[in-house]
Amino acid sequence: MTALKRVPGRRGQIVFHGMSLSRPYHRPRAIFAALGVAVCAVAGYWTLVTTGVIQSPTRSERVGPFEVTFQSLDGYGLRGTSRTLYYHHSSRRHLIARSVGAIRFNPKDPGSVVFERCANSEGPDCGIHYFDGHRNRGWKVNDEPVIDQSVTEPVSWSTDKRFMGSLASFTCSS
């Protein structure tokens, strides 16, 4: 075991195995060791981040009872953002879906949201989903992406929340 201790009578000096680090021939070895540890730590962290073993911090936004967390993904030179949708109910946070694409909240009803899952992919859960917070459940409404990724593109909700009009898939051929 090694021990660091202050020696009475030798103020400001740290003794390592009975030898002072203040001695000139000990300083370079300690400095190089510390630098090596720092470089290894940075390189290891970078490797873990780029390989996706650990993920960078998230940020979140609240929209009414909903919360969207944005997880930055950075690996192998590719960058992206993964969004996760939560619903706050009874002071608890419920997970609705991960890897969410376009999201449209109903401005007339804060408990309703339409969102897209796994854009540009095929699967049983991929497509447009509707979540009704009042019934605390959601379901898939369409296989195709009928809402645009653009945040500014509006959608029109019916008064009874049964329908939604969207401008998606509008192509203009001149």
Add this chain to the structure above:
Amino acid sequence: MQLVNLETPGTIDLSETLALNEGERFVRLGEWSPDSRKFTALVGQYSDRVPPFENIAEDLVVLDAQDGSATYIATAVPRGWRAFSYRWLMTPNGYTVRATLGRGIDGMVFRKAEYEVPPGMGYQLP
């Protein structure tokens, strides 16, 4: 343009109904009727090709949410329906749209002759 049914799986593509793929046309989402059975769409076309595109002919169309059928109401020129106004009116047969001129607007509202306007679909000519 899509009409998504949020209760039962089923989406109606209205692009063909509104002939959105023909020519340089654009569409704006309108308002839903109070009973949520119909909603309006504004299908427009620029009358001039030079910015700032002030001359716009814009059709006011009522779409049925059940079957996606479209009913033409009127066309607003030269500045589109932003310069005019319309509102939902309750009739014995359900809600219908009445189009009116906006204040201080010297434009014109007219209907296209080739469209059928069913009874109850009222509009006012200047």
